[in-house]
Amino acid sequence: MVNIYIASLITLGGLGVILAIGLGLAAKAFHIEKDERLELVENALPGVNCGACGYVGCAALAEAIVSGEAPVEGCPVGGSSTAQAIAEIMGTTATVGEREIAQVLCKGGLKETLTTVEYQGIQTCKAANMISGGTKSCQYGCLGLGDCAVACPFDAIIMNDNGLPEIDPDKCTGCGECVRACPRNIITMAPISKRTHIRCSSYDHGKVVRQICTVGCIGCGICSRVCPEDAIRMENNLAIIDYEKCTNCGLCAEKCPTGTIEYSEILIEAI
Helix, strand or coil: CHHHHHHHHHHHHHHHHHHHHHHHHHHHHCCCCCCHHHHHHHHHCCCCCCCCCCCCCHHHHHHHHHHCCCCCCCCCCCHHHHHHHHHHHHCCCCCCCCCEEEEECCCCCCCCECECCCCCCCCCHHHHHHHCCCCECCCCCCCCCCHHHHHCCCCCEEECCCCCEEECCCCCCCCCHHHHHCCCCCEEEEECCCCEEECCCCCCCHHHHHHHECCCCCCCCHHHHHCCCCCEEEECCEEEECCCCCCCCCHHHHHCCCCCEEECCCCCCCC
């Protein structure tokens, strides 16, 4: 009996040694060298995992950059400083455009827009838009339930007393989460240096707009006619601004009869 135990121990010990050697050889044979730049690039990224880059998180973007699938400027949140840092790690140069921030294309809050019904459903813009279209007469305007504020990972959006989102340009990183969260597509990204914005998204005829909103675009076309750079076009009763052409002259805002167009005298510096 003792001999059987000894033989068993020897056999098991031998198998253990053989398996250990096999695992060691397999690990060596299938070992994949890790690019040292991967950790450096990931550490250079903001680490907020917001998905603005189109990848599931900063780690995934870092892998894409190191493998050459994504550019060194792939993180819109990090801005030029992050792009330059990653470019240095990758041994290349970064080409970074102007920083963009979110702009709300609606000025019709609770005070300016006619309210038709009382909404008592789930308190999200997405639900209100699907169920009843919200409480306002304008089918294009802000629903005012703050999906954009909830989606913002940087606390750059607050809902004001008038039921409209306010964006803090100092906190906004241009990640675009608010744009994706808005069911009515009234938030867009614009270069931070642009001071002229058309705060309306309604395609209703001017007569309808006048009846339901005091600050909506009535499609008169004055802004388009007075713009010296042809930066504004009329599209289905709505004025649309081309930020690339706009030179911040402010003439369109001055001539707008409903105050739909806003012009800020203060230039927000790109950082």
